[in-house]
Amino acid sequence: MKSDIDTLMTARGLDALIVAGGEGYDDVLDYLVNGAHITGGTIVKKRGGDFLLIVSGMEIEEARHSGLKVMTYGELGYMQAVTQITDPLLREVKKLELALQEAGVEGGRIGWYGRNTVNETIAVFQALQQELPHYEFVGEASPSLFEEVMLTKDTDEIERLSDIGARTVEVLEATWDFIASHQANGDDVVVDDAGNPLTIGDVKTFVRRALLDRGLEDTDMIFAQGRDAGYPHSRGQSNMPLKLGQSIVFDLFPRELGGGYHHDVTRTWCIGYAPETxxxxxxxxxxxxxxxxxxxxxxxxxxxxQEAVLDFFEGNGHQTQRSHPGGLKGYVHSLGHGLGLKVHERPSISHTRREDVFAVGNCVTIEPGLYYPEDGYGVRVEDTFIVTENGELVSITPFKKDLVLPLKEA
Amino acid sequence: MKSDIDTLMTARGLDALIVAGGEGYDDVLDYLVNGAHITGGTIVKKRGGDFLLIVSGMEIEEARHSGLKVMTYGELGYMQAVTQITDPLLREVKKLELALQEAGVEGGRIGWYGRNTVNETIAVFQALQQELPHYEFVGEASPSLFEEVMLTKDTDEIERLSDIGARTVEVLEATWDFIASHQANGDDVVVDDAGNPLTIGDVKTFVRRALLDRGLEDTDMIFAQGRDAGYPHSRGQSNMPLKLGQSIVFDLFPRELGGGYHHDVTRTWCIGYAPETxxxxxxxxxxxxxxxxxxxxxxxxxxxxQEAVLDFFEGNGHQTQRSHPGGLKGYVHSLGHGLGLKVHERPSISHTRREDVFAVGNCVTIEPGLYYPEDGYGVRVEDTFIVTENGELVSITPFKKDLVLPLKEA
Incomplete structure (x- = not known):
């Protein structure tokens, strides 16, 4: 939670932190600005001090929605300084130097966060080492300070995540009903008397609209049928007609419009009937x-x-990533992951990442699956769960887990 | 263009390049995989050689859509190696080492691209320096090799960008008609006889649906009225009713569904009438x-x-970022930017970034504006342009530039 930041800075020996990346969505920036829609921006905080948000003049009105202390790069003196500097790297160095000075940070260990291109990060990092040797800019592998902060959600976040879950469930219900409202013609699902097929593309369009109607947006859902369902991350082919008796893996992980918190759910459906296997x-x-x-x-x-599931699947004769690392059939992924402003956060529920521990305030997916692409099918079932203050694991995806989706008029 | 990559590698003295970032949309990866929808993945290329795409087994089926040579991390030997390595940094190092070896790169200067968190990039970079001293991983400030490659678009890209432009224009037309179909009640735009107002949120919802119907998605449009319009990047307040006689800055920069090429257009509208100022x-x-x-x-x-526009505006008595760096009124931004898989690419049309030159194949925005927030208004007009093979600058935003949007029944 946000209230852990100073404690975690102390644990890492950080005197200050700075969030300064490039363009594009940045979950750490979003986390700190409380929903303000800002392009770019720099955040700086001395340990024990307040957050300072610095933005271009164009963003200042949006930035005020953050509730943080805000100022423009003009007020920082950066816009004036930059007229004297032509080297783009030295401009970046000056920006970070002015921001740190404004926050009263004159030296020490600085945790540097944000998202940027790898190439620019390295170039700026090397320039900082050269030009500002009184600061030590500290890298961090996962879990970073902010990944640790986001491991546990506060009451407001849990409420928001639950609400997104409820809206996602409405979309699942609507999608089930949409498919069910069609007719079968042999093993085809058809949309009209002329026998025109209902395609995966049609379903995805329906889902995207249903999400939008509920203030959510798709982030590249999976709706994969048959052999495609046997590859966990195949998106599904838009022009493929829906068929009866095929396994369909439908993995939906939408987020709030314009960037924000996610939900993550998977159902496997067989339209009409399910083959025995x-x-x-x-x-x-x-x-x-x-x-x-x-x-x-x-x-x-x-x-x-994860190990309990590995034991179970291996006991039933399935290959897993523990018994056959890199294998493409059986149980080929980890069991779940944290969820929030990113669709994949810590904790990981994996046998190869062993340092995470369940805690009150976690929001995690649990998503076992079995995949047999050469046999033309795959199965995955996933809910999103929160860990309540009582230490209970509670699903926030209250949608039925029926395999067979019957058409209303077969 | 893609065909420039080897030439640009030679110019930078790169023996190989590697694209290896974290999760989330990465324009360089997208650019190279030809539309395949992959989560993560590593791309490596020796100068003069082919691209090799390495993905998790879960992604292999999607990865084949790229047309590149593909293999899994299992086939690379990484999944097996990782069972012996617990340190997450050393795992990353091993991944990059195996990828480079697979591409036949035994040493030399490696351009490293992709997007990731700043903290992880620094941590991995330092581990690479320590563990693999026979490689030199090279950072680059903007313009990076791929920014230079993307400076010019090939025929397929131009066609795709033009098509997105045409669809965006349809959305502008539909939005104009949607607003115009409402009635006025005094200076309010109302939706029904009860006098309920049409809000900015209503318009944004309409626009998002209209985009979706055309295979596009919003990336946080601006629809800002009155004082908000005076701050170039204010998003507009959802609950604000539309008013007659206010300047509305409508800046729409959608992209293809699920990530892809963009369009960028701005119109300023006054509903009913325009005040003289x-x-x-x-x-x-x-x-x-x-x-x-x-x-x-x-x-x-x-x-x-940009300087021609600065001269013109300053000659008319307006402040600019040249005359008043960091100022918040007058002409407060640069004139335009390249556009493609990112909404902001090179070339920049700016007086502070002086190294770019117009070239055949550019796709750029031109977007002059004047902002007077304290006087309650702002104005910006923007089209997206391409530079044709004949060297002509042609707008791909064929939508009218009327200021006054009359209601059909006032």
């Missing part, structure tokens, strides 16, 4: 989901949950 | 647009176009 695999995946939830406990390492 | 300012901005186009020439430095 798919049904059997589905039942195993559902059992793995139950095992996951039973294994949960606040304070437990997250890898123990 | 706004009309006069609008006429000046339109004149600045004409001056910009007249100043254009292939081979000319882009800053000369």
């Amino acid at each position: 798919v049904q059997k695999t589905y039942d195993e995946v559902m059992q793995a989901l139950d095992i996951s939830v039973e294994t949960f406990g606040v304070g437990k390492p997250t890898h123990t949950m | 706004v009309q006069k300012t609008y006429d000046e901005v339109m004149q600045a647009l004409d001056i910009s186009v007249e100043t254009f020439g292939v081979g000319k430095p882009t800053h000369t176009m």
Whole structure:
């Protein structure tokens, strides 16, 4: 939570932090500016001090919505300084130097956050080492300070995440009903008497509109059928007609319009009927989901949950990433991940990332799956969960987990 | 263009390049994978050699859509290697080392691209320096190699950009008609006989749907009225009712669904009537647009176009960022920017970035504006232009530039 920032700065020996990246969505910036829509901007904070947000004059009115102390690059003196500097790297150095000075940071260890191109980060970093040797700019592998801060959500965030979950469930319901309202012609799902097929593209268009109507936006959903469903991240082919009796992996991970918090849910559907193999695999995946939830406990390492599922799947004869690293069939991914302003946050629920521990305030996905692309199917089921103040793991995806989606008029 | 990559590698003394960032949209990755929808992935290329795309097994099916040579991290040997490595930094180092070796790169200068968090980039960079001293990973300030590559668009890209422009114009037309279909009640624009106001939020919802219907998505449009219009990047307040006689700055910069090429257009509208001051300012901005186009020439430095506009505005008594760096009124931004997979690319049309030159294949915005927030208004007009093979500057935003938007029934 945000209230942990000073404590985590102390633990890392940071005298100050600065958030200064390039263009494009930056979850750390968004996290700190409380929903203000800012292009660019620099945030600086001395340990124990307040946040200072510096933006271009064009952004100042939006920046005031952040509730932070704000100033423009003009007020900082940067716009005047830059008229004397032609080297783009030295301009960046001057910007960071002025920002740190404005926050009263005259030296020491500086945690540097934000998102930028790798090439520019390296170039600026080397220029900073050269030009400002009284500061030490500190890199961090994952989990970074802000990843640790975001590990636990506060009451407002949990409420917001739950609300996004409720809206996403409405979209799932609407999508189920939309597909169900069509007719079958043999093994095709058709839209009219002429036998024109309902395609994956049609469904995705429906889903995007349904999200928009609820203030959400798609971030590249998966709606993959048959063999494609056997590759966990295949998006699905737009022009492919929906077929009866095929496994369809529908993974929806929308976010608030314009950038914000996410939800993440997967259902596997078979339209009309489920082949025996798919049904059997589905039942195993559902059992793995139950095992996951039973294994949960606040304070437990997250890898123990993944290991319980690995034990179960391997016991049933499936290959996994533990038994066959790099394999393409069986259980080929980790069990889940934290969720918030990014769709993948810490904690990881993985056997290879072993340092995370379940805690009150976590928001995580749990998403076991089994994949057999050469046999033409895949199955995944996923809910988003929060860990309540009572230490309970509660799904915020209250949508049915039926495999078979019957057409109303078959 | 893509065909320039080897030449630019030679010019920079690069023996190889690697694209390896974190999660989230990465324009360089998207540019190279030809529309495949991949989460993560590493691309490596020896100078003179082909591109090699390495992805997780989950992504392999999507990755094949790229047309590049593809392999999984399992096939690379990374998934096996990682079982022996617990340090996340050393895992990253191993990944890049294996990728470079697979491409036959045993040493030398490596251009490193992609997008990632600043903190992780620095941490990995320092680990690479320590662990793989036979490689020199090279940072680059803007313009990076890929920014230079993307400076000019090939025929397919120009066609795609023009098509997005045409669809965006349809949305502008539909939005104009949508607003015009409402009635006035005094200075309010109202939606029904009860006098309920049409709000900025209503208009934005309409625009988002109209974009979606055309395969485009909003990336945080500006629809700012009155005083808000006086701050170039104020997004507009959703609950604010539309008023007659206020300047409205409508800046729309959508992209293809799920990430892709952009369009960028701004119109300033006054509903019903325009106050004399706004009309006069609008006429000046339109004149600045004409001056910009007249100043254009292939081979000319882009800053000369900005300087022509600065001369004109300053001659008319307006403050600018040249006369008053950091000022908040008058002409407070640069004249334009390149456009493609990012909404802001090179070339810059600015008096402070002086190294860019107009070239065949450029896709650029031209967007003069004047801002007087304390007087409650702002004006900006913007089209997206391409530079044709004949060296002509041609707008791909064929939408009328009327200031006054009359209601059909006032």
